[in-house]
Amino acid sequence: MKIKRFEKLAAPVLSIIIALLIGTAIIKICGYHPLSAYSALLKGAFGSFRYxxxxxxxxxxxxxxxxxxxxxxxxxxxxxxxxxxxxxxxxxxxxxxxxxxxxxxxxxxxxxxxxxxxxxxxxxxxxxxxxxxxxxxxxxxxxxxxxxxxxxxxxxxxxxxxxxxxxxxxxxxxxxxxxxxxxxxxxxxxxxxxxxxxxxxxxxxxxxxxxxxxxxxxxxxxxxxxxxxxxxxxxxxxxxxxxxxxxxxxxxxxxxxxxxxxxxxxxxxxxxxxxxxxxxxxxxxxxxxxxxxxxxxxxxxxxxxxxxxxIPSELIDVLQGVIIVVIASPAIFQILFKRGGKR
Amino acid sequence: MGNEQLSLIASVLSATLRMSVPLGFAAIGGAISERSGIIALGLEGYMTIGAFFAVLGAYTTNSAAFGLLAGALAAGIFALIYGFVSIHLKAQQTVSGLGMNTIAPGLVAILMVAIFGNKGKSALTPNLQPIELPVISKIPFLGEVFSGHTILLYAFLLVAVLSWVIMYKTPEGIRLRSAGTNPEVIEALGLSVKAIQYRAVFASGILAGIGGAYLSIAQLNFYSSDMVSGRGFIAIAVFVFAGWNPVRCIWASLLFGFTEAIQMRLQTLGMPSQIIQMLPYFCTLLVLANIRTSRKKHHIM
Known part of the structure; x- marks a missing residue:
C-alpha cells in the first residue's frame, strides 16, 4: 500500500521535475540564468508575508x-x-x-x-x-x-x-x-x-x-x-x-x-x-x-x-503546459519505471 | 439600393472571406486529425505557433513565402509532439491538447522577448500581397468582394476540395477514416494505425499553422500576442458544424467569418455585437443537438 502510494506520487513529482528541466533549457537558450530565474520565481511567490x-x-x-x-x-x-x-x-x-x-x-x-x-x-x-x-x-x-x-x-x-x-x-x-x-x-x-x-x-x-x-x-x-x-x-x-x-x-x-x-x-x-x-x-x-x-x-x-x-512571465505557461502534458501521458511513467530497474 | 450601401455590403462580404480563411484552414486540419481518431483540441496552439514562426521566417529570410513555409512547418512539428504523446504515450488527449494550447503562447512570448525585445508586437515583415483578379476586379460589386485577396483564400478553397477528394475518394482517405472508426481493420490489413494518425496530426498542424500564418503575414505584417485569440477553438466549432467534412468546412467557416465581419460594422453603429457573435455558437449547439449518438459514436468529439 505504501509503495503504491509512493508510485502514485511519483507521477506528479516527476512531471514537475520534467517541466522544470525543460524550463531550464528554454531559459538558458534565451540567454538568461536558470537558477536566478527560479529563485526569483520562488521569491515572488513566497519571499515575503505579502507575496x-x-x-x-x-x-x-x-x-x-x-x-x-x-x-x-x-x-x-x-x-x-x-x-x-x-x-x-x-x-x-x-x-x-x-x-x-x-x-x-x-x-x-x-x-x-x-x-x-x-x-x-x-x-x-x-x-x-x-x-x-x-x-x-x-x-x-x-x-x-x-x-x-x-x-x-x-x-x-x-x-x-x-x-x-x-x-x-x-x-x-x-x-x-x-x-x-x-x-x-x-x-x-x-x-x-x-x-x-x-x-x-x-x-x-x-x-x-x-x-x-x-x-x-x-x-x-x-x-x-x-x-x-x-x-x-x-x-x-x-x-x-x-x-x-x-x-x-x-x-x-x-x-x-x-x-x-x-x-x-x-x-x-x-x-x-x-x-x-x-x-x-x-x-x-x-x-x-x-x-x-x-x-x-x-x-x-x-x-x-x-x-x-x-524574464517573460509566460515562462510559467510553458511549465504548466509541460506539467499537464506529461501527467496526462501515463505511459511515460511506465517507461521510466521499467527502465529505472524496479526489479 | 444606393451605391453606398452596395459598397458597404461588398466590404462586409470581402471581410467575411478574409475572416473565414484562418478558421477554414484550421478546421480542415482539425477534421482530418479527428477522422483519424486524434482529438484536435490543440488547434489554438498550432495556430499560435504558425502565426509566430511565419513572422520569424519572413523576418529572417525577408520573404513572405518562406515565412509561410516556416509557420506551417513549425506548427506541423509542434503538432507532432502532441501526436507523440497522444499516439505513443496514450495521453488523455483532452488534457494534453489543452496543455499544448498553454505551451504555445508561453513559448512564443519567450521567443518574442528574446528576438523582438517585447512580447506584444514583433517587428514588421514582408507579407503576402493581395492578388488583383484579371477580369473580375473590373466588375464593380464582384471585384470588391472577390478580388484583392491573398493567394491563401484560393489555396483554402483548393485545400478544402482536395481534402474532401482525398478523404472520400482515395484509399488513403478510407484508411484515414478507418483508423478513427475501425482501427482493428487497419491492423488486420497489416497497416499501421499509428503511421496514419501521425500523418493526420502532422497535416492538421500544417494546415492550422497556415491558418495562423494567414493572421500574421497575410492579414497583417507582424505578430501580435492577441492575434489568435480563440480562433483555434472557433475552428473546432467550424468542423463540428461541418460534420467533419472538409468541403462543408468552407460554408461553416464563411458563416463564422461573416459574424466576425459584421461584428466590426455593428460596433461602429453602436449595436451590441456580442449578441451577433454568439449566433454561430448557438448554431453549433443546435447542430450538435441533432447529431445522433449512433452515427457519430466513433468520433471522439
Whole structure:
C-alpha cells in the first residue's frame, strides 16, 4: 500500500521535475540564468508575508475550479466548461448584488453567493443533459457555452450594466456584498478559508458518503455501477451540476473579493487551469489544494520574475503546459519505471 | 439600393472571406486529425505557433513565402509532439491538447522577448500581397468582394476540395477514416494505425499553422500576442458544424467569418455585437443537438 502510494506520487513529482528541466533549457537558450530565474520565481511567490498571502489568495479560484473539474472527471464526464460557468457565476453574483440591494446585509450576501452557485450550476446542466440525452460531446458543447458566457459578460458590461466611464465594467457592488480581507492589509480574503473548507467537504464526500461513492462508481465502471443499482446518467448530471456550482462560486468570489464589480476579464483561464490542477492533484482534494498552491505560486512568482529579471512571465505557461502534458501521458511513467530497474 | 450601401455590403462580404480563411484552414486540419481518431483540441496552439514562426521566417529570410513555409512547418512539428504523446504515450488527449494550447503562447512570448525585445508586437515583415483578379476586379460589386485577396483564400478553397477528394475518394482517405472508426481493420490489413494518425496530426498542424500564418503575414505584417485569440477553438466549432467534412468546412467557416465581419460594422453603429457573435455558437449547439449518438459514436468529439 505504501509503495503504491509512493508510485502514485511519483507521477506528479516527476512531471514537475520534467517541466522544470525543460524550463531550464528554454531559459538558458534565451540567454538568461536558470537558477536566478527560479529563485526569483520562488521569491515572488513566497519571499515575503505579502507575496505569500497574494499566492494564497490567487489559489482560491484555482482550488474551486480544481475541485469542480475533479468532481466531474470522477463521474466520467469532462467539464471543460468551468470557464463559462465561472463567468455565469460572476454575472449572477453581480446581478444579485446590484439589483437586490433592498435585502438586509448578511442575507444579501448569502443570496448573492447562492445566485452565483445557481447560475454556474444551470450553465453546467446544459452540456450534461445534452450529453446524456443525445450524446452530444460535452467538450464541444462546453466550448460553445464558454464563448456564449464570455460574450454575454462582455455584452452586459459594455451595454445594459455598463457603468459611466471609459472602461467596460459594471458599477461597483455594494459594500455589504463584498468579501473582504481576513485581517486588514493582509491581502488574503475569507475566500481562502472557504476554499479550504470546501476541500475538506469534498474529501469527506468522496470518502464517506453515498453520493461520493456513486460518483466514483459511475466514473470507474458505469455498467458495473448500474448493476449495483446506481444510475450513472443521473449521477453524472448531479456531478456536473456540483462542478458548475463550484465554478460559479469561483466567479462569484472573484467579483466579491478581487474585482468588486463585473469586468470583462473575470477569469484568466481559471476554468481550464482547474482541469490541469485536478489531473496533477490525482483527483484528490489534498492534491487539488497543493496543485492550486503550486499554480498560484507560479502565477504570482512569475510577475516578480518578470519585473526584476526581465524574464517573460509566460515562462510559467510553458511549465504548466509541460506539467499537464506529461501527467496526462501515463505511459511515460511506465517507461521510466521499467527502465529505472524496479526489479 | 444606393451605391453606398452596395459598397458597404461588398466590404462586409470581402471581410467575411478574409475572416473565414484562418478558421477554414484550421478546421480542415482539425477534421482530418479527428477522422483519424486524434482529438484536435490543440488547434489554438498550432495556430499560435504558425502565426509566430511565419513572422520569424519572413523576418529572417525577408520573404513572405518562406515565412509561410516556416509557420506551417513549425506548427506541423509542434503538432507532432502532441501526436507523440497522444499516439505513443496514450495521453488523455483532452488534457494534453489543452496543455499544448498553454505551451504555445508561453513559448512564443519567450521567443518574442528574446528576438523582438517585447512580447506584444514583433517587428514588421514582408507579407503576402493581395492578388488583383484579371477580369473580375473590373466588375464593380464582384471585384470588391472577390478580388484583392491573398493567394491563401484560393489555396483554402483548393485545400478544402482536395481534402474532401482525398478523404472520400482515395484509399488513403478510407484508411484515414478507418483508423478513427475501425482501427482493428487497419491492423488486420497489416497497416499501421499509428503511421496514419501521425500523418493526420502532422497535416492538421500544417494546415492550422497556415491558418495562423494567414493572421500574421497575410492579414497583417507582424505578430501580435492577441492575434489568435480563440480562433483555434472557433475552428473546432467550424468542423463540428461541418460534420467533419472538409468541403462543408468552407460554408461553416464563411458563416463564422461573416459574424466576425459584421461584428466590426455593428460596433461602429453602436449595436451590441456580442449578441451577433454568439449566433454561430448557438448554431453549433443546435447542430450538435441533432447529431445522433449512433452515427457519430466513433468520433471522439
Amino acid at each position: 505569500t498571502m497574494a499566492t494564497l489568495e490567487k489559489s482560491v479560484p484555482l482550488i474551486l475550479c480544481g475541485i469542480a473539474a475533479m468532481v466531474a472527471m470522477k463521474s466520467g464526464i469532462f467539464n471543460i466548461g468551468a470557464e463559462g460557468q465561472l463567468f455565469m457565476g460572476a454575472i449572477g453574483y453581480t446581478v444579485a448584488a446590484l439589483y437586490l440591494d433592498f435585502l438586509p446585509g448578511p442575507l444579501h450576501l448569502m443570496v448573492c453567493i447562492l445566485v452565483s452557485i445557481l447560475f454556474g450550476s444551470a450553465w453546467a446542466f446544459v452540456p450534461a443533459i445534452m450529453k446524456i440525452r443525445i450524446g452530444a460531446n460535452e467538450v464541444v458543447t462546453s466550448i460553445m457555452l464558454n464563448y456564449i458566457a464570455q460574450l454575454f459578460t462582455s455584452y452586459l458590461v459594455s451595454g445594459p450594466m455598463r457603468a459611466d466611464g471609459a472602461v467596460s465594467q459594471s458599477d461597483p457592488i455594494p459594500a455589504a456584498t463584498t468579501i473582504g480581507e481576513i485581517v486588514a492589509g493582509s491581502k488574503i480574503t475569507w475566500g481562502f478559508p472557504l476554499a479550504i473548507v470546501l476541500c475538506i467537504v469534498f474529501a469527506v464526500l468522496f470518502k464517506r458518503t453515498q453520493l461520493g461513492y456513486e460518483i466514483t462508481a459511475a466514473g470507474m465502471n458505469a455498467r458495473a455501477a448500474e448493476a449495483g443499482g446506481i444510475q450513472p446518467d443521473r449521477v453524472r448530471i448531479i456531478a456536473m451540476m456540483i462542478s458548475g456550482a463550484l465554478a460559479g462560486l469561483a466567479g462569484g468570489l472573484l467579483v466579491a473579493s478581487t474585482f468588486g464589480r463585473l469586468v470583462e476579464t473575470v477569469s484568466t483561464s481559471f476554468g481550464f487551469d482547474g482541469i490541469s490542477i485536478a489531473v496533477l492533484g490525482l483527483y484528490t482534494s489534498v492534491g487539488v489544494f497543493l496543485s492550486s498552491l503550486l499554480f498560484g505560486a507560479l502565477h504570482t512568482g512569475s510577475l516578480y520574475m518578470e519585473m526584476f529579471m526581465k
